[in-house]
Amino acid sequence: MEKLKFEFTVKSSTEDPKTNIIAITSITTPDDRCFILPDQLQPMRYHAKLTTTAGYQKIKATLQKRGQARKVWISLAGDILQQYKDEDGNIICNDYLLEEMSTAQDTTPTPNITEETLSRILEKFTEKKTEDKPQDYGIRNLRKVSEKFVIEKLTGKNSNVPQWMDIFENECSRLGVERDIEKIEIFRLFLEDSCIDWYGSMLIKYTLDSEWRTWKQNFCETYANKGWTGIRYAISYKYIKGSLLEYALKKERLLSETNKSIDTPTLIDLIAVGLPNFVSDSIDREKLNQTEDIFKEIRGLEHLVNKKNSEKKSTTTTTYIENKSKAKNSDHKPCSICEKKNKSNRYHPESLCWFRNKADDQQNKEYIRHVNNSGLEIELNTKDPKNL
Known part of the structure; x- marks a missing residue:
C-alpha cells in the first residue's frame, strides 16, 4: 500500500459561486514531487473512491470555511491507487497526466543586466505592488x-x-x-x-x-426576537391573492428565517396548508420530496386561481350591468316637491324629500300653537273673573 500527499482546499463551485466545495488542488509523492490538478478535475465528485478513506473524513470535518486548506498523507489501496498512479509510475487523475510543478530556482546570472540595474527593477516592482495593494479599507x-x-x-x-x-x-x-x-x-x-x-x-x-x-x-x-410574533406570523401566513408561486417563496423565506434547521417535510406541509383548499387538494403529497417539487406543482396550478378570479370578476360585472339596466328601464321620475321649489333633476322618494319634511314640521308647530291658545281661552272662560 502506497501513500500520496493530497492538498485539499475549500473553494467556490464553478457552477454556483455562492456554494462552497472541497477540492483537490495538488498531489505530492513521497520524493517531494508536486503535481497540479486542472480546475475541471479538482471537485471531489471526480474522486469518489478517495472520499471513502478515513483521511478524507478527517479533512471533511476539519475544513469548514472558504479559503481553508490542508495537506494530508493518505494510504491508498490498489484500486484507489490506480486512479492516481499508472503502471509506469506517472501521476495521473482519471487517465489525465498531471503537470509537475517545478521547484528548482534558476540561479544562472542573466547576461547584459548589471546587478545595479536588476536592483532598481526590483525596487520599482516592489513600490508598484505596494501602491496597488491597499493598506487598509477606505x-x-x-x-x-x-x-x-x-x-x-x-x-x-x-x-x-x-x-x-x-x-x-x-x-x-x-x-x-x-x-x-x-x-x-x-x-x-x-x-x-x-x-x-x-x-x-x-x-x-x-x-x-x-x-x-x-x-x-x-x-x-x-x-434578538425572543417572542412569538415572528413565528406566529410565519406559520399563519396564507395566500390571499396574486401569484401562488410568490406566496410559496415568501412563506419558505419566513419559515427559514424563524428556524434555519426546519426539516423539509414540515416546510412543505406548512406551505401547503396556507394555500386555498381547492389548490392544495390538487397536489399529490406523496410526490413532494423537496420544496422545489411543491413550487413546480404550484406553477402548474396558477390557472385555477386565475380562472376563479376571472369568474368572480365576470359575475361582479354582470351584476353591475343588470342593476344599471334595471335602473335605466324602471319608471324613475324626479321629485315633484323639488320641482315646485325649482330644484329640478332630484331623484328620490317624495316621502324622504327634505322640503316636504320641513313643511310638515312647520304645520305641526302651527297646530300645536293653535291648540295651546284654544285651551288657554277655554280655561279663562270657565274661571270666575273675580278670582283673577
Whole structure:
C-alpha cells in the first residue's frame, strides 16, 4: 500500500459561486514531487473512491470555511491507487497526466543586466505592488465590497438576527473581510433605522479598535426576537391573492428565517396548508420530496386561481350591468316637491324629500300653537273673573 500527499482546499463551485466545495488542488509523492490538478478535475465528485478513506473524513470535518486548506498523507489501496498512479509510475487523475510543478530556482546570472540595474527593477516592482495593494479599507473600498454581499439590511425588525449574523460572517469570509476593524466598519453599511443609533452608541463605548465578538454579542442581545410574533406570523401566513408561486417563496423565506434547521417535510406541509383548499387538494403529497417539487406543482396550478378570479370578476360585472339596466328601464321620475321649489333633476322618494319634511314640521308647530291658545281661552272662560 502506497501513500500520496493530497492538498485539499475549500473553494467556490464553478457552477454556483455562492456554494462552497472541497477540492483537490495538488498531489505530492513521497520524493517531494508536486503535481497540479486542472480546475475541471479538482471537485471531489471526480474522486469518489478517495472520499471513502478515513483521511478524507478527517479533512471533511476539519475544513469548514472558504479559503481553508490542508495537506494530508493518505494510504491508498490498489484500486484507489490506480486512479492516481499508472503502471509506469506517472501521476495521473482519471487517465489525465498531471503537470509537475517545478521547484528548482534558476540561479544562472542573466547576461547584459548589471546587478545595479536588476536592483532598481526590483525596487520599482516592489513600490508598484505596494501602491496597488491597499493598506487598509477606505470608505470607498468598503462600499465596493459591501455591494458584493448577498444579504439584506438590518432594520431591527428582522425575525432571526443570529441567523443573519451567521450569513454576514460567511459573506465576510467569502470576500476576504477578516480583521475585526474591517467587519465593524462594513457592518455599519448594513444597518437602518434604530440600528444606526445603536451603532453610534457602541462606537462611543467601545470604539473601532474593539473585538468584533463584542459587537456581535451586544447586537444579538439587543435585537434578538425572543417572542412569538415572528413565528406566529410565519406559520399563519396564507395566500390571499396574486401569484401562488410568490406566496410559496415568501412563506419558505419566513419559515427559514424563524428556524434555519426546519426539516423539509414540515416546510412543505406548512406551505401547503396556507394555500386555498381547492389548490392544495390538487397536489399529490406523496410526490413532494423537496420544496422545489411543491413550487413546480404550484406553477402548474396558477390557472385555477386565475380562472376563479376571472369568474368572480365576470359575475361582479354582470351584476353591475343588470342593476344599471334595471335602473335605466324602471319608471324613475324626479321629485315633484323639488320641482315646485325649482330644484329640478332630484331623484328620490317624495316621502324622504327634505322640503316636504320641513313643511310638515312647520304645520305641526302651527297646530300645536293653535291648540295651546284654544285651551288657554277655554280655561279663562270657565274661571270666575273675580278670582283673577
